[in-house]
Amino acid sequence: MTRTNAPQSSVQLRKVVARVWLTATGLILVLLASPAIAGSVKETTPDDHFKAGVGMVDITPTDAVVLAGSPTARRTSSVGTRLFAKALVISAGDQKVAIVTLDTLKYPVDLATEARKQIEQATGIPMGNVMICASHTHSGPLWSYYKDKLITPIGQAVALAVRDLAPCDIGTSKGNVEGVSENRRVLIDGQAWNRWQLKPSEREKYPAEGPFDPGVEVLAVVGKDGRYKAVVFNYACHAADNRALVISADYPGDVQKDVAGKLGYDVPTLFLTGACGDVNPVGSTQPGMFGEKLGAEVVRCLGHIELIGKPALWVETREVQIPGRENPQFKEKDISLKWPEQFEHYRSAFNEMKKWEKPAYPCFFTGIRIGDNFAIVTCPVELFCAIGLSIKQQSSFQHTIVAEQTNGAHGYVPTAKSFEGGGYETWFGEHSYLSVHAGQIIESESVEILKDLKNAH
Numbered sequence: 001m002t003r004t005n006a007p008q009s010s011v012q013l014r015k016v017v018a019r020v021w022l023t024a025t026g027l028i029l030v031l032l033a034s035p036a037i038a039g040s041v042k043e044t045t046p047d048d049h050f051k052a053g054v055g056m057v058d059i060t061p062t063d064a065v066v067l068a069g070s071p072t073a074r075r076t077s078s079v080g081t082r083l084f085a086k087a088l089v090i091s092a093g094d095q096k097v098a099i100v101t102l103d104t105l106k107y108p109v110d111l112a113t114e115a116r117k118q119i120e121q122a123t124g125i126p127m128g129n130v131m132i133c134a135s136h137t138h139s140g141p142l143w144s145y146y147k148d149k150l151i152t153p154i155g156q157a158v159a160l161a162v163r164d165l166a167p168c169d170i171g172t173s174k175g176n177v178e179g180v181s182e183n184r185r186v187l188i189d190g191q192a193w194n195r196w197q198l199k200p201s202e203r204e205k206y207p208a209e210g211p212f213d214p215g216v217e218v219l220a221v222v223g224k225d226g227r228y229k230a231v232v233f234n235y236a237c238h239a240a241d242n243r244a245l246v247i248s249a250d251y252p253g254d255v256q257k258d259v260a261g262k263l264g265y266d267v268p269t270l271f272l273t274g275a276c277g278d279v280n281p282v283g284s285t286q287p288g289m290f291g292e293k294l295g296a297e298v299v300r301c302l303g304h305i306e307l308i309g310k311p312a313l314w315v316e317t318r319e320v321q322i323p324g325r326e327n328p329q330f331k332e333k334d335i336s337l338k339w340p341e342q343f344e345h346y347r348s349a350f351n352e353m354k355k356w357e358k359p360a361y362p363c364f365f366t367g368i369r370i371g372d373n374f375a376i377v378t379c380p381v382e383l384f385c386a387i388g389l390s391i392k393q394q395s396s397f398q399h400t401i402v403a404e405q406t407n408g409a410h411g412y413v414p415t416a417k418s419f420e421g422g423g424y425e426t427w428f429g430e431h432s433y434l435s436v437h438a439g440q441i442i443e444s445e446s447v448e449i450l451k452d453l454k455n456a457h
Helices: 109-123 151-163 250-263 289-302 332-338 340-356 385-394 438-455
Strands: 013-015 018-022 028-032 036-039 051-058 065-067 074-076 084-092 095-102 130-134 166-176 181-183 185-188 191-194 215-223 228-235 269-273 279-281 313-323 360-370 374-378 399-403
Touching: 051 151, 051 228, 084 151, 084 313, 095 151, 095 269, 095 313, 109 130, 109 151, 109 360, 130 269, 130 374, 166 289, 191 332, 215 289, 215 399, 228 250, 228 289, 228 399, 250 269, 250 289, 269 399, 313 438, 332 340, 360 438, 374 438, 385 399, 385 438
Parallel strands: 095 130, 228 269, 374 399
Antiparallel strands: 013 036, 018 028, 036 313, 051 084, 051 166, 065 074, 084 095, 166 215, 181 279, 185 191, 215 228, 313 360, 360 374
16 A cells, blocks of 8 residues: 655635525625635646545554444444544645545544644645545544544644655546435425334435435555555445444445455545435435445446546635524424424524524535546535535536545534424534525535636636
């Protein structure tokens, strides 16, 4: 496995963004954004080329931990697949970007900001050019388990990548994987239920509230020796396929093993979490099948890679203050009906969130364009799939990755329509507290970033 290092990017354009949002109900939300930074590269010379570097730091717990992602505590010290902080740094011309993936449930905005600041100080890569994406595995500990809350491993991974910088080729591909993921919310008499709240015999009986996204996007880094140096892949499904009581990177970890097995050598695979706030693995699939099918599709995509001819990068970052939930109420009737065994848990979650709720929350967006036809746009929430699909449909790039849970973790963002049906993702608490219009705001900001990147020269 090759470990390489990463370059930096110059900031050449600044603009102040102000937003006024008018909803169908007549409510006006005014959002003031900090200066949005967009970096654009100059024309590259014929001898310019991509450089890339990879760094990996093992963050697997060494003792028993409580696995995150469940209202009921699950404790274990057994290890299924190991957990990592992985970094890929790419440079072209005077631009550098760092893509970091973490095998953890989520990573809060304050810690992501501190980690990005320290990366800038240590490597010179501007913090606006650093994206830190949590895989959302439900089989690992929260950041609070780690001595310095993962800031050091993140920085070490990027530093390893910087030291390993070397010329490379970069290519893109896309595919589809059906039959392993599904929209987890179903409608019963206009009310939204999560499939796990129903008897197994009833889970396929009712229509899904929204879509799922079978699309797979792949970005491959190829070393000058012809071997894959790193593979970035994006898929929209909760990393909650593991059903054993073990520490695990879940299906992204299974993909890492499957890809290495099929290629015959270890390749770092970096998973960018797609818009999957309401998408889960299909419960009837056999353990491990998810990773095998997705891994096989990633390898198939590698066989159809189209190399990017123009070694160029563009970056745009924005900070937008998104309002908190309007008039939050404890949904006693909805919780009692749909998840009565967790009633006290969600009452506690409501009361705790009320103690530290704010009028608005800082949300960081990052857009990265690589070459002419590939772009990544990020958001710091668990975004419902319909919103992610809409962003991709409005993109003029041939390849568009929507990466959630990046540079922050502000809970679920359902569609405005989904709030009408209620359900777990809409209940006010630490897991859900942004405005009911947050999805519209995120979609609009993301689409505008993609347009700006497409028009950059």
